[in-house]
Amino acid sequence: MTQSHRLRRSLLYVPGNMPSMLQNIPVFQCDVCVIDLEDAVPRSEKDAARLLSRRFIEGYTQRNKEIYVRINGLDTPYFRDDLAQILPALPDGVRLPKCETPSDLRRLDDLLTEFEEYLGCEIGRFKIIASVESAQAILNVNEIARASERLVALGFSVEDFTANLQIDRPKTGEHLVVPRQLLLMACRAAGIQAIDTVWADTLDQEGYRRECEHIKVLGFDGKSLINPRQIDILHEVLAPKPEEVDYALQVVDAIKGAREQGTGVVSLGGKMVDAPVVARAVRVLLAAKSLGLVDTDIDESVIYGDMAS
Amino acid sequence: MRINKKAQAGTMQSSDLMVFIEPADDLVIEVESTVQKQFGHLIEARIKQVLKRLAVERCRIAVSDRGALDYAIDARVETALRRAS
Amino acid sequence: MSKNSLGREIPETWGGRALRPYRDPFSIQPEGPRAARPIQRVNPGDKKLLGSLREAIEASGLRDGMTIGAHHHLRNGDLVLNSVVREIAALGIRDIGIASSSVHPVHEALIPFIRDGVITRIECGVNGQISRMASTGQLDIPIITRTHGGRARAMMCGDIKVDVAFVGAPTCDDYGNICASRGPSACGVVGYSHSDADYADCVVAVTDNLVPYPAHPISIPQTKVDYVVKIDSLGNPAKIVSTTTRVTTDPIGLQIAKYASIVIELSGLLKNGFSFQTGSGGASLAVAANVRDMMRKQGITGSFGAGGITGYFVDMLEEGLLQALFDVQSFDLKAVASVARNPAHIEMSADMYANPFNAGCVVNKLDCVVLGAREVDIHFNVNVNTESDGTLNGNTGGHADTAAGARLAIVVAPAIRARLPIVRDEVTTISTPGQTIDVVVTERGVALNGPYQALEPELKRRGVPVKSITQLRDEIYAITGAPRPIEFTDRIVGLIEYRDGTITDVIRQVKI
Numbered sequence A: 001m002t003q004s005h006r007l008r009r010s011l012l013y014v015p016g017n018m019p020s021m022l023q024n025i026p027v028f029q030c031d032v033c034v035i036d037l038e039d040a041v042p043r044s045e046k047d048a049a050r051l052l053s054r055r056f057i058e059g060y061t062q063r064n065k066e067i068y069v070r071i072n073g074l075d076t077p078y079f080r081d082d083l084a085q086i087l088p089a090l091p092d093g094v095r096l097p098k099c100e101t102p103s104d105l106r107r108l109d110d111l112l113t114e115f116e117e118y119l120g121c122e123i124g125r126f127k128i129i130a131s132v133e134s135a136q137a138i139l140n141v142n143e144i145a146r147a148s149e150r151l152v153a154l155g156f157s158v159e160d161f162t163a164n165l166q167i168d169r170p171k172t173g174e175h176l177v178v179p180r181q182l183l184l185m186a187c188r189a190a191g192i193q194a195i196d197t198v199w200a201d202t203l204d205q206e207g208y209r210r211e212c213e214h215i216k217v218l219g220f221d222g223k224s225l226i227n228p229r230q231i232d233i234l235h236e237v238l239a240p241k242p243e244e245v246d247y248a249l250q251v252v253d254a255i256k257g258a259r260e261q262g263t264g265v266v267s268l269g270g271k272m273v274d275a276p277v278v279a280r281a282v283r284v285l286l287a288a289k290s291l292g293l294v295d296t297d298i299d300e301s302v303i304y305g306d307m308a309s
Numbered sequence B: 001m002r003i004n005k006k007a008q009a010g011t012m013q014s015s016d017l018m019v020f021i022e023p024a025d026d027l028v029i030e031v032e033s034t035v036q037k038q039f040g041h042l043i044e045a046r047i048k049q050v051l052k053r054l055a056v057e058r059c060r061i062a063v064s065d066r067g068a069l070d071y072a073i074d075a076r077v078e079t080a081l082r083r084a085s
Numbered sequence C: 001m002s003k004n005s006l007g008r009e010i011p012e013t014w015g016g017r018a019l020r021p022y023r024d025p026f027s028i029q030p031e032g033p034r035a036a037r038p039i040q041r042v043n044p045g046d047k048k049l050l051g052s053l054r055e056a057i058e059a060s061g062l063r064d065g066m067t068i069g070a071h072h073h074l075r076n077g078d079l080v081l082n083s084v085v086r087e088i089a090a091l092g093i094r095d096i097g098i099a100s101s102s103v104h105p106v107h108e109a110l111i112p113f114i115r116d117g118v119i120t121r122i123e124c125g126v127n128g129q130i131s132r133m134a135s136t137g138q139l140d141i142p143i144i145t146r147t148h149g150g151r152a153r154a155m156m157c158g159d160i161k162v163d164v165a166f167v168g169a170p171t172c173d174d175y176g177n178i179c180a181s182r183g184p185s186a187c188g189v190v191g192y193s194h195s196d197a198d199y200a201d202c203v204v205a206v207t208d209n210l211v212p213y214p215a216h217p218i219s220i221p222q223t224k225v226d227y228v229v230k231i232d233s234l235g236n237p238a239k240i241v242s243t244t245t246r247v248t249t250d251p252i253g254l255q256i257a258k259y260a261s262i263v264i265e266l267s268g269l270l271k272n273g274f275s276f277q278t279g280s281g282g283a284s285l286a287v288a289a290n291v292r293d294m295m296r297k298q299g300i301t302g303s304f305g306a307g308g309i310t311g312y313f314v315d316m317l318e319e320g321l322l323q324a325l326f327d328v329q330s331f332d333l334k335a336v337a338s339v340a341r342n343p344a345h346i347e348m349s350a351d352m353y354a355n356p357f358n359a360g361c362v363v364n365k366l367d368c369v370v371l372g373a374r375e376v377d378i379h380f381n382v383n384v385n386t387e388s389d390g391t392l393n394g395n396t397g398g399h400a401d402t403a404a405g406a407r408l409a410i411v412v413a414p415a416i417r418a419r420l421p422i423v424r425d426e427v428t429t430i431s432t433p434g435q436t437i438d439v440v441v442t443e444r445g446v447a448l449n450g451p452y453q454a455l456e457p458e459l460k461r462r463g464v465p466v467k468s469i470t471q472l473r474d475e476i477y478a479i480t481g482a483p484r485p486i487e488f489t490d491r492i493v494g495l496i497e498y499r500d501g502t503i504t505d506v507i508r509q510v511k512i
Helices: A043-059 A079-089 A102-119 A135-139 A141-145 A158-165 A174-190 A205-218 A230-237 A242-261 A275-290 A300-304 B036-053 B070-084 C053-060 C080-090 C105-115 C129-135 C148-157 C193-199 C251-266 C282-298 C311-319 C333-341 C350-354 C399-405 C450-461 C469-480
Strands: A010-015 A032-036 A066-070 A093-096 A127-132 A151-156 A193-196 A222-225 B007-010 B017-022 B027-033 B059-065 C067-069 C096-099 C119-122 C143-145 C164-169 C202-207 C227-230 C276-278 C304-309 C324-330 C345-347 C368-371 C375-377 C408-412 C439-442 C445-448 C488-497 C503-510
Touching: A010 A230, A032 A043, A043 A066, A043 A079, A043 B070, A079 A102, A093 A102, A102 A127, A102 A141, A127 A141, A135 A141, A135 A158, A135 A174, A141 A151, A141 A174, A151 A174, A158 A174, A174 A193, A174 A205, A205 A230, A222 A230, A242 A275, B007 B070, B017 B070, B027 B036, B036 B059, B036 B070, B059 B070, C053 C080, C053 C164, C053 C202, C053 C227, C080 C096, C080 C105, C080 C164, C080 C202, C105 C119, C105 C129, C119 C143, C129 C488, C129 C503, C148 C193, C148 C350, C148 C399, C164 C193, C193 C350, C251 C282, C251 C408, C251 C439, C251 C450, C276 C282, C282 C311, C282 C368, C282 C408, C304 C311, C304 C333, C311 C324, C311 C333, C324 C333, C324 C350, C333 C345, C350 C399, C368 C399, C439 C469, C445 C450, C445 C469
Parallel strands: A010 A032, A010 A222, A032 A066, A066 A093, A093 A127, A127 A151, A151 A193, A193 A222, B027 B059, C067 C096, C067 C164, C096 C119, C143 C488, C164 C202, C202 C227, C276 C304, C276 C368, C304 C324, C324 C345, C368 C408, C408 C439
Antiparallel strands: B007 B017, B017 B059, C439 C445, C488 C503
């Protein structure tokens, strides 16, 4: 349903019209790459970018990360061609910019269903990550977060948001605590992941690190990135603490133990272990593995055998 | 596909190629590449593949290549042909 | 023709010399005593300072068929070699060989003199059009490329006989004391010229900064210098040294540097007393930056940094992370300034640096070296001399020397450069034999050679994509397609000589 066990700490935007960047996607160590057909591509090159991205994705068969494509907004004349060209290449999903209302999301959901039928794919195969970029969108965020089963995460995009609010974009972030928390609460309530905005000043790595620490405190699952140099710092800051890793290992043990005993209910320390706890434990262990903190491979089929949700 | 007008696609950046299409009475393919000696044969083969797939039998196509991989050659040639049709 | 141990065909003779095919990195033994230079006498009152380059050439006794020496510390800003050759030509002297330490694009001004037969041999690596044109048959000039250590060895053994060395001297007095770290054309050190000073029959110091006697600090002493000449300018300072050398910001370069740093960290060599050397390319400097950070974090005090010295290493010296720097060539202004004022920043001759036939050179004490590459093959052989189109363009420098000496030799290179696979079945030219290369690091995979394969599990645990070199080649070829091999004629236009005087490879003329 929500794929909440997938690690989506780092979502790197890659311009859709640049072969030199696209072909390095397999090399980048981020969790997700978002191929951008929107802001990174001028109008006159939208057709070129679609085809280039499509051919690249088609050739990228041994995937080591998720691939999303940021289509143009539903208020532009481009999004339909974006979907028609890109979806046959079978990316993991679509990143929707400027999602204002839940009906935007439902509209995209319906379109994706049409394409899945046309392509003969499993319905629900294409996922959505939507970006919330305006004051109104933040106020609608609770409904947006529940508007589609394809939605795996909501992203917060600050550039347009601060323009919308008619404020400066502060590097310290205190003006943005409320919208960030609203987004986060909506995501948690809906059981999806919360992704923070890009940090645009690639030369200010100190300020970037501070923002990563800030959003970790707030509880964000990941962050959108515009430069591969930003990946390592983010992963380091979001690294699970040793206590979290230990707990996650205990959760996995508890599940294995319950399976061996044939019981459907898993408990740990007197508390029931439910799906969100499992999802979190999986993410913690994936993150720990990626940072070399644990050796164990996470056998998802063992974990999800009876707990599919 | 019929080629009706001039068109181009791509950029001069490293790992990319520029494709120039013109209407013509027959099929003329010109390739200039930074890796001509090592990959000229593969580049030309790829271009011909795209022309065949799109059923283009007559045009003048000039390619200026900066070490693009096959998927990019594919995409840029097709984009240029579509823009020219 | 016979095959050397690397499988390359080497002729029995070339250019009137008998050639020895490469065997292995360490077993060839030297024979005989050092080469000698004539002894002379200079009495009180004798004057060494001459009025012009022309006078110096005449006084030196340079004749048709002889060889001149020079250095490339002034790199692409050098005016000395071109000026000297112009005067030689004006005097009607011909058939001269150039035994510099390296030739650069600025020396393309020599092409007319080559065509005219004034210059007929080059015994050093060449960067630029001269060697590319020799490769395509447009210029007829045999080129022998040596390593820095190999040049010192060749002069010591008499394989090269330099009749007259013209040593660019950033500061000099009227008696020939050469100081490299001061003056408008300061280049920090004249590491390559120490061999010329020891073995050339006649040494001429060419300076643009004549100072009252005595010049100091002394790089090359008056006892080895026969004449002194002042010219207007040794070179263009902006092109002699870069203002700064920068760590790369390219994400691929940074990824490569990250993997290379983890290899160094896990090698067990990173502890007190650690010594290392890197190239001056952006990715190599990124590795240096990472190593510096690790040393800071772990409180490690290294012993020395060596080679071409950049500001990065100067910072490490001043911070106390290193005890000393051995400088054979200063790459930027920071290095030049440092060697002038810091006794722990030591000028090192090419002989001390890398000559395999002395009582022990500095590369023997190196823990780790980080090197670049144009191509690497599945036997870990490295090419730094020829371009992907088969043309000769590049000096081996200290590459083969440091790879042989260092306990851990790491090659860093992007897997693909504009469709060209860097890892391939066979390199176009073998500059450095694979037996001396331990690790190859690309952004798409890291390949380990010999005993270093033991690091594989630890590296994988740290997220480093360890692969066999053949697997790496396969993956890269799957992306780029297999390149057509370059076609060559049978005509040999140059040799790649290993540090011990044997030949690792030949350069053949490219078929157009």
